[in-house]
Amino acid sequence: MLSFLISAGSFGQSSLHAKIDKSADKIESKVIDWRRDFHKHPELGNQEFRTAKIVADHLRSLGMEVTENVAVTGVVGILRGGKPGPMVALRADMDALPVAERNDLPFRSVNTGTYNGQETGIMHACGHDSHVAILMGVAEVLAGMKNQLEGSVKFIFQPAEEGIYEPGVTTFGAKQMVEEGVMTDVDAIFGLHIWAAIEAGKIGYRSGPFMAGVDNLEVTITGTQAHGASPWSGVDPIVTSAQAILGLQTILSRNVNIAENPAVVTVGAIHGGIRHNIIPEKVEMIGTIRTFGEEQQTLVHQRIHEIITNIAKSAGAKADVKIGKLYPSTVNPPELTDKMLPSLNAAAGIGNVISMDPVTGSEDFSFFQKEKPGFFIFLGGMKKGGDPLTTPSHHTPDFYIDEAGFVLGVRAMSYFVVDYMGMKK
C-alpha cells in the first residue's frame, strides 16, 4: 500500500520515465553509431573541432540555442521547456588522449597527432566518446518532450577534461568553462563517466567525496657539491632526498585519518647527479598528491612542506617545495545524492546501483560542483561476466567499452532532469 502511495505521488514522473524509456530504446543504435564515429576520429584537448561541429549541428537540428567556442572548443546548448522551472545542466567531456589504440575494431582510431612535441597515436582511451554520444542521445530524447519539461536544460559539451599541460600552460576545460560563466544560471548539474571496471547495466555512485583532488609536487633539494670519496666535505642532497621520500610515507601512515578518507602521496621521478664519484649540488623530485576534500588537502600539503623542509634543514641542505593545485576533489553533496538516488534505482533497477569506494583518479567535473550542487556517477562499460581486476584500465591502448550500457546512461541522465524539475515544483 505504501509503495502504491509513493508511486501514485510521483505519477507524473512515472509517465515521463515511461516516455523516456521508449525514446531511449529507439535512439540506442544512433547513440552507438555516433560513439563509433567519435571513436574512429578522436581529438586531443582543445582541438575537438570535428567533434564540436557534429555536436553543435545536432543540437541546432533539435531547435536549441547553441553557443560554440566556449572555453576554446566547448559547445553549450539550451533547451527551453514548455513550463517554467529550474535550469538543469548535463555535462559530457569530449577530449581523447595521446595513446595508440591496440584494439582490433572496425572503428579503431585512425588519428595521430603531436603531443608536447612528440608524434603519437590518439585514442578515446578514457571513453569520452561514449559521453558525447550519450549526451547527444539525451538531447534528442528531452527535445522530443520539451513541452512537458518544467524548466530548461543546459547541455554542456566540455573540452580538455584530461587537462592541457604545455610548458607554461596548465588548464582544464571545466575550469575555463566556469570562468566563462557557464554555471551562473544553473541550479544543478549532472555528469557521468563510463567505467571499464563496472558491468554494463550497472551504475556506481558515492555520497560525499567520490574522486580525488589532484595536485602536483615539485621539490628541489640543494646541498653542497663534494667529491664522492669525501662526503664530509659537502652536504649530500641525494641522502637528504632519500630521507625526505621516506618521511613523506608517514603522512599517510601517521597523519591522515585513513578510516575516514584515503590519500596518496607519490614521488614519480627523482633526478640528481651525473657520475659515480661526484656528490651533486641538487636533486629534483616530482610527484602527485591525491586527497579527498579541502580539509584533508590542507593537512597533507602542510605536512609535505614541514617534513621536507625540516629534513633538509637537519642535513644542512635547503629545500624548495612547490605544490601546484590542479583539480579539486569530486564531491557529491549528500543532500543531492539522497534526492537523486531514487532516479538511479528507477533507471537501473535496485541491485544494479552500487555504492562505491572512493576512487583515487580525478575528474575536473569538480570545478562545476564547486559552483552549484552537482552529482557525478559511473556508468558500467564492462562486458557482462568480465573481471574488473584484469579488464584493461582507462588510459591504456587496450581500453575497451561495451556499448550495451549506453542506453542506461541516456535514461539515467534524462531521469535526473525530469525528476529534479519535479522536485522543484
Ligand SMILES: [Zn+2]
Ligand atoms: Zn581520463
Ligand SMILES: [Zn+2]
Ligand atoms: Zn575521463
